[in-house]
Amino acid sequence: MNNLRGILVVGETEGGKLNPITHELLGGARELVKIIEEEASLLLMGEELAPVAQEGISFGADKIFIVESPLYRDYNPDSYAHLICGVCKKANPRLCLMGHTDLGREAAPRVSARLGAGICMDCVELRVDSSKQSFVQTRPVFGGKAMAEITSLPGNIQIDTVRRKSMSPISPSVDRKGEIVDLTNEIDPPMIRAKLVNQRRQESEGIDLEKAKVIVAGGGGIGNREGFERIKELAQLLGGAVGTTRVPVDEGWVPHSLEIGQTGKIVSPDLYVAVGISGATQHVTGILGSKYIIAINKDPDANIFKVSNLGVAADYKEVLPRVIESLKTLIQ
Amino acid sequence: MEIIVCIKQILDPDLPPAKFMVDKERNKVIPPEGIPFVINPYDALAVEAALKIKDEKGGKITVITIGDKSTEDIVRKALAMGADEGLIISDTIFEESDSFAVGYILAQGIKKIGRYDLILCGRQAADWDNGVVGSVVAEYLGIPIVTRAKDVKVVNGRVNVERVTTDGFETFELELPALITVSSELGQARLPSGWGIIKAASKEIPIWSGKEIETDISKVGKKASRNQLMRLIIPSYERRCEFITGEDLHEISAKLTSKLMERRIHE
Ligand SMILES: Cc1cc2nc3c(=O)[nH]c(=O)nc-3n(C[C@H](O)[C@H](O)[C@H](O)COP(=O)(O)OP(=O)(O)OC[C@H]3O[C@@H](n4cnc5c(N)ncnc54)[C@H](O)[C@@H]3O)c2cc1C
Numbered sequence: 001m002n003n004l005r006g007i008l009v010v011g012e013t014e015g016g017k018l019n020p021i022t023h024e025l026l027g028g029a030r031e032l033v034k035i036i037e038e039e040a041s042l043l044l045m046g047e048e049l050a051p052v053a054q055e056g057i058s059f060g061a062d063k064i065f066i067v068e069s070p071l072y073r074d075y076n077p078d079s080y081a082h083l084i085c086g087v088c089k090k091a092n093p094r095l096c097l098m099g100h101t102d103l104g105r106e107a108a109p110r111v112s113a114r115l116g117a118g119i120c121m122d123c124v125e126l127r128v129d130s131s132k133q134s135f136v137q138t139r140p141v142f143g144g145k146a147m148a149e150i151t152s153l154p155g156n157i158q159i160d161t162v163r164r165k166s167m168s169p170i171s172p173s174v175d176r177k178g179e180i181v182d183l184t185n186e187i188d189p190p191m192i193r194a195k196l197v198n199q200r201r202q203e204s205e206g207i208d209l210e211k212a213k214v215i216v217a218g219g220g221g222i223g224n225r226e227g228f229e230r231i232k233e234l235a236q237l238l239g240g241a242v243g244t245t246r247v248p249v250d251e252g253w254v255p256h257s258l259e260i261g262q263t264g265k266i267v268s269p270d271l272y273v274a275v276g277i278s279g280a281t282q283h284v285t286g287i288l289g290s291k292y293i294i295a296i297n298k299d300p301d302a303n304i305f306k307v308s309n310l311g312v313a314a315d316y317k318e319v320l321p322r323v324i325e326s327l328k329t330l331i332q
Numbered sequence: 333m334e335i336i337v338c339i340k341q342i343l344d345p346d347l348p349p350a351k352f353m354v355d356k357e358r359n360k361v362i363p364p365e366g367i368p369f370v371i372n373p374y375d376a377l378a379v380e381a382a383l384k385i386k387d388e389k390g391g392k393i394t395v396i397t398i399g400d401k402s403t404e405d406i407v408r409k410a411l412a413m414g415a416d417e418g419l420i421i422s423d424t425i426f427e428e429s430d431s432f433a434v435g436y437i438l439a440q441g442i443k444k445i446g447r448y449d450l451i452l453c454g455r456q457a458a459d460w461d462n463g464v465v466g467s468v469v470a471e472y473l474g475i476p477i478v479t480r481a482k483d484v485k486v487v488n489g490r491v492n493v494e495r496v497t498t499d500g501f502e503t504f505e506l507e508l509p510a511l512i513t514v515s516s517e518l519g520q521a522r523l524p525s526g527w528g529i530i531k532a533a534s535k536e537i538p539i540w541s542g543k544e545i546e547t548d549i550s551k552v553g554k555k556a557s558r559n560q561l562m563r564l565i566i567p568s569y570e571r572r573c574e575f576i577t578g579e580d581l582h583e584i585s586a587k588l589t590s591k592l593m594e595r596r597i598h599e
Pocket residue numbers: 143218219220221222244245246247248259260261262263264275276277278279280281282283296297298299302314315316317345346373458
């Protein structure tokens with residue numbers, strides 16, 4: 001592919017607004033286009049996109065590609081892959097950025113397979129190499145035990161998914177100018193072979209993990225479903241959200257939407273309290289952005305203490321009930 | 333039902349960080365001595381998903397892997413779990429292939445096998461954590477795909493897939509043939525039975541070369557790679573951990589309480 005130019009961000013919206021990951025990707029794209037001296041564009045698909053397009057411009061997009069159709073209102077693996085391919089062929093970006101989200105995890109590999117693009121999944125850092133001809137992406141591999149630095153081929157389109165919270169949005173400005181390009185009639189209708197027949201959200205009580213300032217997370221050491229009642233109680237007292245590791249999810253004590261880590265959510269609270277968590281790299285990779293980490297584990301050699309600021313080497317069953325009782329009297 | 337499951341041999345993902353080492357000169361992982369490679373845990377679950385379908389509907393399961401002779405162990409493991417046939421695709425020209433090349437090689441192998449209704453892969457290989465190959469195979473074969481399944485059912489010649497999303501579940505219905513990638517939420521992979529192990533031990537496992545699957549050599553190996561690994565490093569996330577100490581659990585709990593009071597959210 002020749003004449004590649006600029007960076008295309010695949011936008012995600014929720015309730016008529018851009019998703020935070022899209023703000024982050026636009027912020028990241030701005031940093032990169034400053035160096036390559038090209039444009040950052042944003043793809044928006046779905047319905048009633050005009051206000052979202054303005055939001056995209058204020059968060060750093062120079063150009064907005066719009067595909068407005070009920071076909072793209074809800075995510076579908078076939079229609080989205082088809083659409084993103086179509087827009088990449090029109091826009092010819094050097095780099096196409098998606099979030100490492102439900103959408104990106106599924107669409108990016110398919111789009112790259114169809115376009116012959118390079119691909120890096122779950123990038124946490126992205127820069128332009130010294131020749132300004134290729135991109136250098138850093139991504140955790142081996143469950144977070146190592147970091148790989150990977151360069152793209154000059155002259156070939158590169159597709160990356162980016163982990164949440166690894167890029168920073170710019171402060172939005174309504175004075176920013178941008179161009180809106182409507183591609184609705186230029187994309188053939190998709191062929192849908194995977195039909196969505198049912199959709200269920202898992203009840204997540206209380207605070208959204210990804211936005212929470214305080215998280216109390218319980219691991220395999222909690223032992224059973226009842227034990228999680230203590231975790232919930234502590235989370236409530238601290239004004240925080242409940243999180244977990246793979247083990248309690250596998251055991252069926254808590255829903256998978258609370259899992260934190262490589263295959264779960266990426267969190268960055270001010271305070272992370274890890275209870276009965278061993279500190280496997282696949283979990284730790286998801287909590288590195290936490291400002292302060294407190295760990296309670298009965299094994300003083302547990303790996304979690306290596307990444308914590310404060311440690312309590314004790315049985316949580318001895319400690320938490322006492323802590324909860326005192327907090328109750330102190331707070332009320 | 334003809335089911336094909338793609339399985340990969342990897343370094344044990346549960347290896348403790350202290351045992352994980354890299355050769356910085358060559359950007360390669362140094363496998364610790366005496367610790368055996370394992371079947372990618374998601375691929376073991378893909379085998380499990382195939383076996384569940386076979387238990388209910390009957391059919392034949394073929395497991396296929398790309399790798400050297402040592403991958404025989406994971407193929408035998410899948411056979412012992414209950415898969416019917418095993419196949420290794422092996423050639424020096426495949427060395428250092430990227431996800432696209434691996435997807436291409438698998439697709440060529442699958443075309444040579446010829447008959448298939450369902451292809452199952454893991455959601456990602458827990459070594460390089462890409463999660464790309466399944467999609468590439470589906471694109472090469474021109475078949476539909478849904479990723480991250482927790483449940484795969486064949487009903488009236490179609491496949492019903494319940495998959496996990498970040499905040500819930502979605503169910504898709506696809507025409508066969510289709511490719512599905514499997515996530516950890518599927519449950520647990522069954523252990524090989526005694527009889528399964530005995531049967532698997534004597535089973536012949538064919539090895540196909542690049543030529544036998546009609547490989548276009550421009551599509552495989554290092555030179556076909558669309559990305560280049562520049563550096564592989566072991567990061568350090570260590571913080572200085574201060575331990576709370578005290579006479580007894582009362583005192584420790586009290587100290588912890590005051591730390592939490594300092595850092596809680598004030599409304
Ligand atoms: C490919 C792959 C992806 C993965 N992705 C993720 C992911 O995204 N997120 C994730 O979390 N995991 C993930 N895992 C799993 C991960 O490797 C670990 O198995 C998991 O994080 C372990 O959870 P745990 O520490 O809670 O449980 P365990 O390993 O069971 O550890 C329990 C800990 O609790 C302590 N303990 C026990 N009893 C008590 C008590 N009474 N009081 C105090 N402490 C106690 C023990 O000392 C131990 O340290 C993944 C694994 C693989 C292979």
